[in-house]
Amino acid sequence: MVNAIRHLAMTYEPLPWVELSPDQDDDWLLAVAQVPRAEYLVTGDKSDLLALRHYGVTRFLTAREF
Helix, strand or coil, rough: CHHHHHHHHHCCCCCCCCCCCCCCHHHHHHHHHCCCCEEEEECCCCCHHHHHHHEEEEEEECCCCC
16 A cells, blocks of 8 residues: 555655744644645644644645535
8 A cells, every 4th residue: 555655646855944833843744735735734733733724825624624
């Protein structure tokens, strides 16, 4: 299954440097969403990512909202 995902995945290197999330460990997720201009990032991180509501064109939603 991992090999099938790798075959379909788009990779971007290097990722842009992002320092926005209250939790620095989440900044890489913002960078990953920024490069392909993702419409949505589905997360359960209520205190950090969901509190931001969006980053660029990417909206942060719970699984229920999505």
